[in-house]
Amino acid sequence: MRIEIENLHVAYAGRTVVSGAGLIAADGEITGLVGPNGSGKSTLLRTVYRHLKPVAGRVLLAGTDLRRLSPVEAARHVAALPQERGGDFELTVREVVAMGRTPYKRAFAGEDAADRDVVARALADVGMEGHTGRRFTELSGGERQRVLLARAFAQEPDVLVLDEPTNHLDIRHQVELLALLRAGRRTTLVSLHDLNAAASVCDRLHVLHDGHVVASGPPREVLRPALLAEVFGVRATVVDHPLTGDPLIAFDHRAPADGAGIPLSAPGDVLGAGPGRSLR
Template identity: 45%
Template structure:
């Protein structure tokens, strides 16, 4: 599954939020979006999963314009995981994950043994199979996010969109969640607040600043003190973590 975005612009009430965005995610990549709050990351992702319609530009998945896909085709192709979610009704964990099978069913179809097996396997992948009958709203934030990842797995979509999925999670859950996403082998794009998580898990990173893409590259090439100061307004030291060979960034207020 390949994503390509060309000349994307989006505005609201006459104010331009996204300006001439060009972006590409190749099959199997985990690409990160980083940038300050209000830079346009979430707006860009909402365009990718069709909550917002761009003023102009083209978004394609495997060469097909996403706005030419039916709702069902889009759901079979793309799964979305947002920040911690609260359910409007008290579903069980299994019922939440079973919702991921809806795009593969007809309007009056009932769930099959195959659907329930897919749900069980998805819960096993995220380590939540023992929670199948638990109330979703009773779970911790990290547990809820794992259930939502399981729902995306059950959906069997090959393109995954994540909008700040690690916000409000404990450090261990942050690492476990991104390890899980990385291990799925699907094409994924994620807006991430934590630059160290982006450095550890993303194959490439796009910097979104003032509604434009200002830089793109690998974490090693991109996440350097000069860019961090320019985009985030803080000083930093960038070192290599001896445990995993990934970048580790420390921050400080730069008063110079």
């Protein structure tokens, strides 16, 4: 299913964090949000999975305003892995993942064979099938991340919303997660700090800066040295990855970008705000 965000304005803790954002996550594509800390990525995602209510603008799911759906209807379509991981569940790994089936169950209804199959498959997808009886509280940060991702998979959503899903994962599990997202071809809206991971896994990127979408397009078109300098304040060059051919960003770790910290012009004047436009 397609997600479309129209002229979104979101305030959080008394200040405007997202201002006039518009973007599209196309059906079956992986759409990435990248930008510096504080640029509004997590706030924007929170409006998609209905944790925050926008001041203005809409989030549309296949043309329907998500706010018009009941919580149960929304949960059947959209599953989220937020940065806030919640409290320590006094549950087993399997019980946590089985929570993903809640939108499909009537009150006090038990599991059926279909639920058990979905949960088993979700655990296998994240490599946690051998840990079903362990307590969630006993897990490492990376293991918890994988279990919560399995819970999202168990919802069988049309849309996945993932906020920094590679946090706490070692390199092997980062690679496995990104491969799993590519193979799934489910509509996915994901924020990533790792620009090389974003360039590898995402079909399209939207760059946020100070609450505005300042560039949009395929990774190779968006991740240009000029944008990296102006938005992220780093010197970098972009080459082809020797193994995959994806864009590979090589950063200069010895010095910041020339002119780093210079404010951006009005959104769209320099980088081209809005879907379908990118820095050239």
